[in-house]
Amino acid sequence: MANSEIDLESVRQDYLASLQDLTFNSKPIITNLTIIAQENINAARAIVQAIEEQIRTCPPQHKLPVLYLLDSISKNVGGTYIMLFSRNLYQTFMDTYNSVEQATKSKLERVLATWKSGPTGNPVYSSEVTGPIEKTLSKQQMRYQSRGSIDGGRTHIHINPNFLSGINSNSLTSYQQAQQLQQVQQVQQVQQVQQVQQVQQVQQAQQPIQQTSNVWVDAARYNSGTSAFPASAPTRQGFYNTTQFANKPIIQQNQVFVPPPEQQRLLQECQALILQRQQYALRNPSDLQNQSQIVNLQQLSEVLQKASLTVDQIQQVRQLFASFNQMINPATVQAQGQSIISPSFPNLTQSLGPPISITGSLISQPHPGSIPVRSPVQQPPSSIPRPQPPHSLLADPNALVKNLIDFGLLTNTSTNLGNVGYTGRNNTPTPPPSNSVSTEPPLSTVKSVMGLEKIQLTSNDIQRKHEGVVAVIYDALPRQCKQCGFRYSGDDEGKAKMDAHLDWHFRQNRRMKEKSKKAQSRSWFVSDEDWIHSRESDTKNSATPAFFDFDSGTTKNITGGNNTNIQTNRRDELFNESTVIVPLDPEKASKPCPICQEKFQCFWNDTDEEWLFRNAVEVDGVIYHATCHADALKNQENAKLAEIENTSSPPVLGKRKASPEHISDMPKRPALIS
Amino acid sequence: MHSSAKGQTKTSQQEVVSKEWKLEPEHEFRFEVDFGTTVNLKLISGTAEIFGTEIGIGHEYEFSGRKIALFTWHGCTIEIKGTCSVEYVANETPMTSYLNMHIALEQCREAAKSKDEQGPKVMIVGPEDVGKTSLSKLLLSYAIRHGRQPLFINLDSNEGSITMPGTLTATPINHIIDVEEGFGSSATTAPSFSSSFMPMVFYYGYPDPSENVKLYKVLTKKLADNVSRRLVEDEVARVSGIVIDTGGLVDSTGYEIIQHCVDIFNVNIIIVLGHERLYSDMARLYKERNDVNVVKLSKSGGVVNRDNAFRRQAQMRKIREYFYGLPKFELSPCSTLINLNDISIYRVGVGSLAPSSALPIGIDRKVSETQLVKVEPDDTLLHSILAISTANNSDEQSLLVSTVIGFIYVSHVDISKQKMTILSPSPGRLPKQYLIMGSYKWMES
Numbered sequence A: 001m002a003n004s005e006i007d008l009e010s011v012r013q014d015y016l017a018s019l020q021d022l023t024f025n026s027k028p029i030i031t032n033l034t035i036i037a038q039e040n041i042n043a044a045r046a047i048v049q050a051i052e053e054q055i056r057t058c059p060p061q062h063k064l065p066v067l068y069l070l071d072s073i074s075k076n077v078g079g080t081y082i083m084l085f086s087r088n089l090y091q092t093f094m095d096t097y098n099s100v101e102q103a104t105k106s107k108l109e110r111v112l113a114t115w116k117s118g119p120t121g122n123p124v125y126s127s128e129v130t131g132p133i134e135k136t137l138s139k140q141q142m143r144y145q146s147r148g149s150i151d152g153g154r155t156h157i158h159i160n161p162n163f164l165s166g167i168n169s170n171s172l173t174s175y176q177q178a179q180q181l182q183q184v185q186q187v188q189q190v191q192q193v194q195q196v197q198q199v200q201q202v203q204q205a206q207q208p209i210q211q212t213s214n215v216w217v218d219a220a221r222y223n224s225g226t227s228a229f230p231a232s233a234p235t236r237q238g239f240y241n242t243t244q245f246a247n248k249p250i251i252q253q254n255q256v257f258v259p260p261p262e263q264q265r266l267l268q269e270c271q272a273l274i275l276q277r278q279q280y281a282l283r284n285p286s287d288l289q290n291q292s293q294i295v296n297l298q299q300l301s302e303v304l305q306k307a308s309l310t311v312d313q314i315q316q317v318r319q320l321f322a323s324f325n326q327m328i329n330p331a332t333v334q335a336q337g338q339s340i341i342s343p344s345f346p347n348l349t350q351s352l353g354p355p356i357s358i359t360g361s362l363i364s365q366p367h368p369g370s371i372p373v374r375s376p377v378q379q380p381p382s383s384i385p386r387p388q389p390p391h392s393l394l395a396d397p398n399a400l401v402k403n404l405i406d407f408g409l410l411t412n413t414s415t416n417l418g419n420v421g422y423t424g425r426n427n428t429p430t431p432p433p434s435n436s437v438s439t440e441p442p443l444s445t446v447k448s449v450m451g452l453e454k455i456q457l458t459s460n461d462i463q464r465k466h467e468g469v470v471a472v473i474y475d476a477l478p479r480q481c482k483q484c485g486f487r488y489s490g491d492d493e494g495k496a497k498m499d500a501h502l503d504w505h506f507r508q509n510r511r512m513k514e515k516s517k518k519a520q521s522r523s524w525f526v527s528d529e530d531w532i533h534s535r536e537s538d539t540k541n542s543a544t545p546a547f548f549d550f551d552s553g554t555t556k557n558i559t560g561g562n563n564t565n566i567q568t569n570r571r572d573e574l575f576n577e578s579t580v581i582v583p584l585d586p587e588k589a590s591k592p593c594p595i596c597q598e599k600f601q602c603f604w605n606d607t608d609e610e611w612l613f614r615n616a617v618e619v620d621g622v623i624y625h626a627t628c629h630a631d632a633l634k635n636q637e638n639a640k641l642a643e644i645e646n647t648s649s650p651p652v653l654g655k656r657k658a659s660p661e662h663i664s665d666m667p668k669r670p671a672l673i674s
Numbered sequence B: 001m002h003s004s005a006k007g008q009t010k011t012s013q014q015e016v017v018s019k020e021w022k023l024e025p026e027h028e029f030r031f032e033v034d035f036g037t038t039v040n041l042k043l044i045s046g047t048a049e050i051f052g053t054e055i056g057i058g059h060e061y062e063f064s065g066r067k068i069a070l071f072t073w074h075g076c077t078i079e080i081k082g083t084c085s086v087e088y089v090a091n092e093t094p095m096t097s098y099l100n101m102h103i104a105l106e107q108c109r110e111a112a113k114s115k116d117e118q119g120p121k122v123m124i125v126g127p128e129d130v131g132k133t134s135l136s137k138l139l140l141s142y143a144i145r146h147g148r149q150p151l152f153i154n155l156d157s158n159e160g161s162i163t164m165p166g167t168l169t170a171t172p173i174n175h176i177i178d179v180e181e182g183f184g185s186s187a188t189t190a191p192s193f194s195s196s197f198m199p200m201v202f203y204y205g206y207p208d209p210s211e212n213v214k215l216y217k218v219l220t221k222k223l224a225d226n227v228s229r230r231l232v233e234d235e236v237a238r239v240s241g242i243v244i245d246t247g248g249l250v251d252s253t254g255y256e257i258i259q260h261c262v263d264i265f266n267v268n269i270i271i272v273l274g275h276e277r278l279y280s281d282m283a284r285l286y287k288e289r290n291d292v293n294v295v296k297l298s299k300s301g302g303v304v305n306r307d308n309a310f311r312r313q314a315q316m317r318k319i320r321e322y323f324y325g326l327p328k329f330e331l332s333p334c335s336t337l338i339n340l341n342d343i344s345i346y347r348v349g350v351g352s353l354a355p356s357s358a359l360p361i362g363i364d365r366k367v368s369e370t371q372l373v374k375v376e377p378d379d380t381l382l383h384s385i386l387a388i389s390t391a392n393n394s395d396e397q398s399l400l401v402s403t404v405i406g407f408i409y410v411s412h413v414d415i416s417k418q419k420m421t422i423l424s425p426s427p428g429r430l431p432k433q434y435l436i437m438g439s440y441k442w443m444e445s
């Protein structure tokens, strides 16, 4: 395998591993995973694969958050991701939609609606992509209504008659069997998930730190594009252990259906076909036959994943694929599809290697064909109690086992996750002796500065060596941001600050992207009166850049008429917090701000579970940018004042646009950049 | 940030030397990068910090025209790409004492917090090139690890840590200090990755306090008053305290200024860095004052003497950075034609650098050190850096002691048309009309 493929594959696996945490609608996790996606845009293909796989394989109740992630990446990163997600979006979306209950369905519908008019007002996904989904949704809604809510909103796999007509009648029964089998399994899975969740809760209570740390270590690895951890790195005992998963996936192996390798390959082929068809559909959106074939293939793909086929059936599917393959015009695919069709599928199929059976022994031994990574041989002495695995893997047995089967790279996966909490003073270049584990002071013995002996402010005492001083600035701050290296304490306060900090990175990254094309300039300094009184709020501590606003508050030093271009960033930050719920009426939602004619930015707020317009106010049923509206008001006031005082001071807002000589290559609304 | 991509493009264009260094615990990797070349550094494993700011694993940091020390408490492996003019590992460092200093300060802060008192006010003094600025950074960076937000006060007008040279500034340090930028800079309209600081800026206009001691004292006094006013209101800063960086002050004027600053800021900890005589003099001076501690710390063997050429280049870069930002985040200043009668330019006193043509007829050089002198615009303005005052009138009370809101650079003067072309950081008209001229000139390259 070429190096880049290994990289892509490891990114895919790492990302997939991180996705295991996304089992509920968690903004920090989504934010974080979006940043990772943004920073690894070169590996977009792998990340998209991981997300699609996760949506496909995770339990229904975990699908919505993963779809929110897809949404977040589409809106915040866009570009390649849009293109890549487009290919399977129909399947990804419908798969989610069909497996969730009604309340979640309506959430999905809202997401879909925002794709038609995204943050900039332009569609996130073209109507070629969203159209078929909507069509199917409306069909399903009709069917749902006619059938009544017998199944509580959960639709079974629907066998499209067109599809059946393409193969002989034998297969019909087989698919029906498959379907039944699958239903039984679904029930089993639900039970199992419940059990797992119970375990999970217990573990969460025991080890509150793990969950948040996971993601960021991975992020560091992604950023460097390679594994940041040397093979010989000692692990931090009692915290996050590399080898802790060695014995755990076994729990699930009897309970989850795993397609045999033969079927795996068919599945791959099937997915490749879907890709091609969707590819074709992008260029030929009006080809209805093609679209129904996509649906057929998607259903087949689902069946392949969920039920065992007989030898005969497999044979039939093969033939079917052969005929599908013939139907595709190779010229079109090659000429236009090259850049879009993922070349990784053949590779992936090859990399599957010989058929793999799931046994306990496989799990403790690396697969011979796997990428060499830190091997479990370096386990710590067995006398040390084995730490509990983080819940993330337990959360989705399905995905985990599938991982094993699909890629035969169990050791790799466990290594990724094992690195997960690597935060403190580890990775010393010279591996300590075998009792190293106990030289690591447990967190509880790290003293606060007041717990240390008092250091006198005398030259002598300052020169002396004091115990425990280094731990105060490292070990006492175990949460480390992998984006910038900054540390936070392990307690709740540290967690909250870390979350805020990650949010900040996210916003910064996004703004960097948004602003990179516009000209930026240095802001004016604050006046001393403003400097004396300005504060940063505590949560923004070490997070938000200091911006300043001359116009607000203490303007007594600067009351000349010339303060037009002074930056009003902080005020804008405040206005940014002013939001309006995105109107359901798509026509109203797509209207620009009547003052500046620019579209609103919309974002998902997970506390309200609503889509909101940023920097917006609604006045008499009309939505304005909060900043535009405030400026306009002020403008009016100023104009009045000017009349009264009979001065020549021009209104504030008007001037921004009224000095064309300077505006040429400047941002459109210089004062409104935050 | 997009490190891997950056690295790849480089290797494909030319072969960049890449070296790995393994450091034992408590060792320091010292390296120098010339102006005009860049070196990328990546932490592979372990922990590492640069002047107190911990760096993240796997990120590539880029340096140009810098002299840097990367220290590790736990040992680490790093990768260096590019050519350093100097690179070596040192095992002897004063870092233990620097960290002890921080812990002692942190203990003062905890005590201050519990008693609702003022946190430590530290002033770092010593000759040139002993690492005063580096120690300030380290103490500030360590402080923010504990969630502190100390004020950084730069009284070394030659250095321009946060912004232009010639300034005296006070800056709340509320976030990580950017290791690539050296100190970070004042806010821009851009959300740069390393976020910016919000300084309060006075313009003194000369590199050396002895150039106009009276003005220097007046401005530092006003700065100190404002800082005190903020500390009354700002509890986080009050507990966190202040760190004052100074220029090399070892002569008699230096002593005078040190004492002046200890008084106006109520400094309670004087750190004397790398100068025995200064230490014993200070210890003697403040022997009777039990509210002032004088502590000596040794200079790091790594601190480099910067020759005048390097200093000048560093200054020019700082000026350029004010207008144009840094390569990793560029800014677009605005070139504007302004009417000379829309503005009034002043200078303070009659420094040795004052062009005689700038003096009004009939006024000789014996003008008071703090008297405002109006500068009649002429060709001598060319290439000057002018500070824009917040003042609204030109009387001594307001203009002399006002902060500034920014700087312009004069790129062309046309006396016949009574116009000049300036480079302004922000688009649009100048927000203020009173400008202050110091001794700084700049050639836009």
Ligand SMILES: Nc1ncnc2c1ncn2[C@@H]1O[C@H](COP(=O)(O)OP(=O)(O)OP(=O)(O)O)[C@@H](O)[C@H]1O
Pocket (backbone or CB within 6 Å): B030, B031, B066, B067, B068, B069, B127, B128, B129, B130, B131, B132, B133, B134, B135, B156, B159, B246, B247, B248, B300, B301, B302, B303, B304, B305, B306
């Ligand atoms: N331990 C070190 N190893 C290598 N370089 C260092 C070290 N400490 C400081 N330097 C570098 O040496 C130079 C001088 O240090 P610094 O600016 O801190 O000295 P200073 O006392 O503030 O000087 P000045 O009086 O001119 O302001 C800087 O370029 C700094 O980056």
Ligand SMILES: [Mg+2]
Pocket (backbone or CB within 6 Å): B132, B133, B134, B156, B159, B245, B246, B247
């Ligand atoms: Mg200095």
Ligand SMILES: [Zn+2]
Pocket (backbone or CB within 6 Å): A481, A482, A483, A484, A485, A486, A501, A505
């Ligand atoms: Zn960070």
Ligand SMILES: [Zn+2]
Pocket (backbone or CB within 6 Å): A593, A594, A595, A596, A597, A598, A624, A625, A628
């Ligand atoms: Zn608007």
